[in-house]
Amino acid sequence: MTTAPGSLRLEHGELARAVADRVAAGGRFAALIASARDDGSTALRALVAGRGALDTVETELPPGVAHYPALTPLVPAAAWYEREIRDLFGIEPAGHPRLDPLVLPLAGTAPPRPRPGASAQVAALELDTSPLPAHVAGEGVFTIPYGPVRSGVFESIEYLVESYGEDIAHLRTRVYYKHRGLERRFSELDPADGVLLAERVEGAASVAHAMAFSQALEALSGIDPPRAAGFLRVVHAELERVANHLDSVIRHTEGAGQAVAYARMTLHKERLMRLRAALCGHRFGRGVVVPGGVAAPPLLGTGEALAAVAELELAISEDARALMTTPSFLDRLRRTGVIPHDVAAGHGALGPVGRGSGLGEDVRVERPYGAYRLLGFQPAELREEGDALARQFVRLDEIASAFHLARQAFDELAQLDQEPSWRHELPPPDGVALASVEAPQGELIYLVEAAAGRIIRVKPRTASFHNLALLPQAFRGDILTDFVFIEASFGLQIAGVAG
């Protein structure tokens, strides 16, 4: 088995303790990732972030061993990761407190599992779609199954809300409805096609995914993309961030019945999507980032693009200022969906969700990548309140800094040579690499394993997956009508959770 650079290898019995020690010493549990091998063995890698690095602790389960001591009792943030691994690999984390299916509930005893990383074909699998039993009992308690087909244009997910009138007593989520088997699909593609699939893991964060995937391949080859490509990537990544944050604001205004604000913000978002299309031909920036650089120079001149950015920035900031002084809007968000700092820190909440609860980590600052090493920006002001309003303030701050970064990157592009290089050819990939970027939803990690030019295993770890596990914790003392704000304030992409 190839070892990730800088990784520590252990016996599988020692994994949980080693990860718990690192978390106790101030590390943040970031992920647990499994990779199946054709000989029947399985590699397990735990990622712990801290002090500007992403440490890997790894172990190997030999063929025939389908269990290991669970991390969850010592590191609760690992709960969803271990459930996902059980679903996809059939490996039992012994001692896990609640091992319900998460992304792939299979019917029957000992069904075949997809085991991403192995090359054997997987036939269509039969799902167990039986309804969830109620957890809360008592007089007047009832269960509201909300989803997977929901009221409005939403991605499919099921929220099972248990309530005794208005208060939400208990919330459970089921995400398997959208499971698309992407991790297996990645291993059937070469790097050039793989980046196209990466763009479709979380469609609204296409640029972030393409960047993380490409950075992993660039790390394997040791070749950095050309300077111009780095700046153009920042432009697209930051405009994508603005679009995602605006989308969250729009869903808040819609929920609060702020009709004019809704119309204004959707208009700004439409103009932003048009600007993105004018830059590259695609409204979501697809096809821009490729392993080794970017596919083509921007279609729009720097002067024209800067003018469009400035106009958009002014319009958004004016309306945002008016919105954040509208009492009927603020009242719906204040003290709604509170995630206290210690809960957020214990889970390692990512992105705007973390920053709304006082966790400042941002990959662009902690582990700067690409052209972010050359650009400066003011990170969002941390909020301690942990409510939907705090997350909203963080997003508005980040819209401002994203525009600032995009303008800087355009300025740099304008100063480049007349015919800069946009892309380097990469040699066939070989080895294991990790790459991370700050997607609009938060830290996005890609693990890529390749051998002799062929991609064996790709694992995208989205912030949506990590943060959705925290959502049920945000409903303490909230009522049904708060639901829309709490969900919108998390800003999740269900496609990136279900895999």
Next chain:
Amino acid sequence: MPWVFRGLREGVVTTPYPRRPDGYDSSFRASVVVLESSEAQDQTDLAALCPTSAIEVHGGKARVDRGRCILCGRCVAIRPDRFAFSSSPEVATIGRGGLVVPSGVETDEELARLRSDLARRVRALRRSVHIRHVDAGSDGSEEWEVAALSNPVYDVQRLGIFFTASPRHADVLLVTGAGSAGMVGPLRTTFEAMPDPKVVIAAGTDAISGGLVGPSYATRGGIASVVPVDVFVPGSPPSPFSLLHAFVVAMRLLSDEGGR
């Protein structure tokens, strides 16, 4: 109070499309077209260009299946002599075969039959159409473009089109996504809950063929094997203009020449 003036600030921003062209509607990439080749040459390598097998070469002629094309543009970049982007948003078709260009595989009689069948069903709906959207395993971008139809620029309500929560009130089922196994049951239940007559639109390349994602152990190759599809609108994702055009095709909101 400040919001009153803010709301008036921009004047009318709504697109005149589909009654009149809008200027922006044809300014981004909506599909791939095959260019006539002047010289006879070996074309066997053309099919290998495409990551989703959307290009096929038959009898020396190349065809693009827009129902498989994810608009990655690789064929256009490598063989600009044979492929080009088209920016017309009017890509929706009645019948799957019409997505294969040039010259789809459906005969004129087959297309006429599909059209008259659809026309018979939508006759009762002409002025007011209620849409139920279902995500059957999308990447999330399709939902953004569907939601954009409610913004002041596209404003589908001006065309008598409304999104509805209940399938009981819905005339049109708008489906996004490749057909994930988990959504097969809910999608079929939604379809069955809708009253007749009803129309199904497959929105996006994933919903039509599975795109780059399906078929796989977890995904169908599109949703046509789950519910009967009437209108196909390709794109990855389809733009709001392409979705508007799909509604036009489905509802024949315009005169006959409006839809294809």
